[in-house]
Amino acid sequence: MSCRDRFVLCKTLVFLDASDFMSVIGVVRSHVASRVILGMILSLSIPIAQAQVTPDNSVGTIVNITGNTADITGGTQQGTNLFHSFSEFSLTSSTVNTARFDNSTGIANIIMRVTGGSISRIDGWIQANGNANLIFLNPNGIIFGEQAALNIGGSFLASTADRLKFGDGTELDTRSTTPPLLTISQPIGLQYGATPAPIRVEGSGHFIFVEPDPFEIVRAFRPVGLGVGTEKTLALIGGRVELQGGNLTAEQGQIEIGAIANSTVSLTSTTSGWNFTYPTNATFQDVVFAQGSSADASGNSGGRVRVQARNVKILDGSSLLALTLGDGTGGLVQVTASESVTLRGEFVFNDFPLLPSSLLTEVNLGATGQGGDIAVKTGRFFATEGAKISSSTAGEGNGGQISIGANTIELQGDSPNFGSTTISAASTGGKTGGNGGLVKLTADTIRFVDSGAIISNTNGGGNAGSVEITARTLDFVSGSEFGASGIFVETFPGSTGRGGNVSIVAEQFQLTDGALLVSSTLGSGDAGALNLKVNRLSISEGAQIVTSTSGSGNADSITITAQTIGLQGADGQLPTGIFASVNPSGTGQGGRLTIDTQRLSVLNGAQIAVDTFGSGNARGLSITAREIELAGSASQGRSGIFAGAIADTGAGGNIFVNSDRLIIRDGATISASNFSSWGQIPSGQGAAGNIDIRANTIRLNNGSINASTVAGGRGNIELRSNILTLLNQSLISTNSQGTEPGGNIVLNTDFLVGFRNSDITANAVNARGGKVTVNAQSLFGIGERDRLTLESDITASSELGIEFNGVVQINTPDIDPTRGLVKLPESVSSAERIAASCEQSKDNAFVVTGRGGLPEDAAQSLRGGTVWEDLRTPTAGNIERPTIAQTSGIPEAQSWVVRSDGQVELVAAQPIQAQFVNCAVQR
Incomplete structure (x- = not known):
């Protein structure tokens, strides 16, 4: 694994054991908590009550304080609802730190309101009997300190709404001290005013970290913070909602965070608490997770974490988690923001990096249940500084789905500790590991910049996850020291699972500056397929699209359908290109490459190839295009289309090209040979491939079509064209430099034109020459010869001697220029008498050929002539x-x-x- 993968640390670190870890937690908690509390207090203009639990006498609430505990009795009961009302409600660790509701076990909902003008600060315990739910309403704001905790059997809802609505139409006003009209109905809605107060949760951070080998997200030191029981709901719905190092916990339950104004949030009772529905035209506020805060609904079955807001910021290594820890079903992390979602930064204490900002629904180590889903819907999604979004599996269960829908999605940058910013759907559970999940991105614009990437790999028996992207504009740009930007779907050494598939639909797809789209296998499982359907595909500056095998598994196919495809340039030793290859040590078969486009240009050293560098064979390359242009070279190699056997014993692939117009110029080539056109790579021993080209016009200007071989079996070339033109030392060749005969060349064309030392050769060095067959209406400037000259030649010679020469067969129509003429019966009279x-x-007209502006010979330039x-x-x-x-x-x-x-x-x-x-x- 590299530091681009998931949470692997990217610098040398000493992992602390439990005793070391705990020895510094107290100091960090104290420091962070005091700083957070002071900041929150100074930022609030509303006064904060100091350890006050005071009833307002509107519903009969009674408070008895004994020591540090406030016992709350009385209130008004209507059916299974118990109502309490306070003028102030706050707890501190130094005075009253516990509020205990003494309710009967038949109560389903304890509904409490704060009608005074003070914020409630809770820095202690809130307790209730039985399984009652607790609804806490204070329109002035609520702060939960680091010591805040819940000990209730039911669910918990904290809200700064103005009113609580009930099913029979009655409302509980949270600002009025007038005795309310109470009801036995269930609460169904929260009514918020134009400027609802905020809710804040403070703490010292989550202390979650990652054990890299074997991979596990370690939560043992995470504080529970504000938590409810198993399969219950914890909800915070107010104006702005902030977690400053705070922790929310609902084991395999539900955590709901909403920031809203001037709207009504609907409540629906469930066995686990409530479900919440927000109006589509609501005015939302912001939600901020900062300083290593967390919302954790992990459990035997993953729970649900839902956030609904205008802007959601997940900062400083904060995390939303719904991990699967056992054999249950997966959970859900859902973030919906009308404007933006941002993940940035990492949580570090005492120079020890714990976790980057993250959304996690993973199957943890040893778990057999299914992973949860991650669903994000927003205007702009931005992840940076090593942030992680992961539905991977480290257990036997399958990973979940990551779905992000936005106008703009951008993954940018990296972290010195956690490497690239990534979205991950990996399978890392070893031999019995489950399958990776699905990554699905839908946006108008998607950008992966400075090593931002999607990672989907497998290191065991599970399959890697798949990737689906739909966008108008898709950009993979540049990289960093931690790796390239792009998509990486890989199987690692020793794995038996196959790679995931990648599907991309876009108007414009650009890869540049070393960016990569990779599907590869280093194990026995096959790589995944790459399918692209775009209007315009642009690849430059060393960027590549690759499917490859370095193991016994086979590389899969690359299929590209586009209106225009442009490849250009190189980046140092790496050519820009599209590759389906067998890498060194690869024994599996290479991938197939299919391109269907209107216009294809491959310029300045860029390449399209199905090469083999191993013992596995390369497969076929098929290109259908109205116009193809191959031109130029870079310092290390030529532009072109390749299907070669470059190294080792694998055989080269076959090339099929169907085009209206094919141009190969300025050193570019189409090659199925078994020697490299890039760098100093030794020649392969495998057979060269075959080339089949069908085009209306084929024009070579210092270009080549080559199926030559050094040591392996010969390659063959067949061209079908109306006009085939070779200029300026262009070459069509199936030469053999080894012991195999020269290959065969078949040219079917109306006109074959060759000038300025352009050749067609099927020569051999240590064997018999090959065969060249030309079926043409006419040949101009090129002809059959026994050996190469400085003219334009067609040869099938052998260096062993003339008796080993091959065959050159030129078939042109037998045309008699006198056919159809009738002999005159008498001699014509002298011209003077006519x-x-x-x-x-x-x-009437009188025409003389070669006079009056018409040359006598089509091959000659126009001469100035005098009209007679x-x-x-x-x-x-x-x-x-x-x-x-x-x-x-x-x-x-x-x-x-x-x-x-x-x-x-x-x-x-x-x-x-x-x-x-x-x-x-x-x-």
Whole structure:
């Protein structure tokens, strides 16, 4: 495990044993408590009662103080409800520190109000008989000090509401001292005014820490704080609610924290207390957990922790927990905030880091029950400084689901003690471990920055959890010393469980500056699948999408569907890319890689690959795109598409490309060879892969398509294209440098064009040359040769000698240029006797190829030519139009003439004299 994983400490620390731990707790508690109490007192403008339990005489409440205990009797009973009313109600450790309600066991609800103008400060015990619930109402505010505790058999509700509503329509006014109209009905609602007072819980922190090996969240030193019995409800609902080092406990029960104003919160009675419902249009206030505070509903079955507010801040290593400790069902941590949820910081005492700020529903070590869920709904979710959100399992039970819905989700930064800020759905229970949970994020914008990450791994028999992300914009940006930003779904060495799947749906997905999306296996279980459906995918500066195997398990598939995909650059020794590979020592099979897009660009050293560096075989790579551009290189290697057998004995994969337009330029390549194009890596011994490309146009400009082999079996290339162009030392090659024959090349194209020393080769060094088959309408600039020259060549030679040369077969149509011509019966007269006449205003033309702006040879540049002109004077002649014969009918007048006597006469036709220009040369 790395310091990016869950709670593993990221610097060398000495874990304290129990005696060391307890020896400093007292000092820390005293210091923190005094500081917190002073701060709270100074910040409140409402006076605080000093150890006063005083009835207001409105409902018959009687208080008898004996020593440090206030015994409370009397009150008014209506059905199973018992009402008490006080003008002041406060407890301190130095005077009256216990308030004991002496109720009959038949009472279901003790309802107490404080009608005076003072805040209640509770720094002692509140007790009641039987299983009665206690509802504590003070509209002026309530502070629970570090010594505050409950000893009641039922549930507890503390509220700063103005009124308590009942099912029969009656209300209990918390501000009036007038004797109220009391009822036997159950309470159904809390009515809050425009500015309800706050509720605060103080303490010295939770003292929860993590034992890394074996992994366990240790709660043995956690103070109970304000707590209720098993499967009961503890609720704090007021204006602003703060926990400053305070602890709330409801073992496998429910903890409810609400901050609200000018609204009514509905109550529904249950066997475990109450359920609370907030109006959707409510005016919410803020909830703050600070100084290592906690709300813990863990138990044999996980309980529920619910927070409803405007802004929820979980700071200084504070934690909300609903762990599964036994064989029960999982619980729930639910945070709903109309504006924001923030997790930041860590809880440290005496330089000992205890816990980062966290939301936890894990299955603890040895537990067999199911993990709980984490549900967050807010406008902005922000976790930083090593914060953890985890539904992982360290036991036999399965982890729960983490669901975060927000406009913006951001995981940022790290902690010197706890590493990266993470969301985790891991399985760490060893051979009998359960499956990891599901992480589901839905937002308009999601950002993982400076090592923010999702972790889902397994170290045993359980499967790692899966990840589902839906966003308009998804950014994985940069990393830190503790690791890269991104998603990591992994199986560790020795594990048999498989990795989880990752599904991403986004308008725009950007990975940059070394960010990673990884699904890998180092064990015998298979890695998980990566499925991306995005509009625009951008990967740059060494960022990568990876599925890989370093063990006996197989890597799974990467499937990407996008409108545009752009990969660019590298980061030092790491190319930007998409990889489905077998790593060194990997014996499992590599993953499949499928890409479907309109436009794919791979530039400046970026790569797409299904390579193998181990004994496992690489699998296939399939790309369908309207346009593909591969260009450039970086200092350590070329841009391109690869399916090679780079090292060890594994065979290379196959490449299939289907595109309308494929461009490979400036050193880029498509390669299924068994030698590396990145860094100084020894050549592999496995067979090279095959390449099958179908495109309307394929254009190589100082680019290559390569299935050559050094030591393993040969690779083959088949290209189908209307136009195949090779320029500037471009290469199509299935050469063999080992003992295997050269591979086969099949080119099916209408036009094959090769210029400037561009070659097509199936040569061999220590074996027979391969076979090159060209089926084309025409070849331009390239031709078959026995050996390579400085021209553009097609060869299948062998260095063993000409008798070991392979075959070059060029199939072009047999076209007879004289086919279809008819021989004239006589010789044509001399040209001098040919006259071409043309009448004005007719569509006559005279064309000479190679003159007047048309070159004689399509391969030559345009030469300035002179249009031919005859400078001699044309001769003129007369031609007589015949007179139209007269008929017996009256002809229609066609013209008119003027007679010698000056009269105008209409005529049917008139002999005319017409000039013509002789368009031929008289010789």
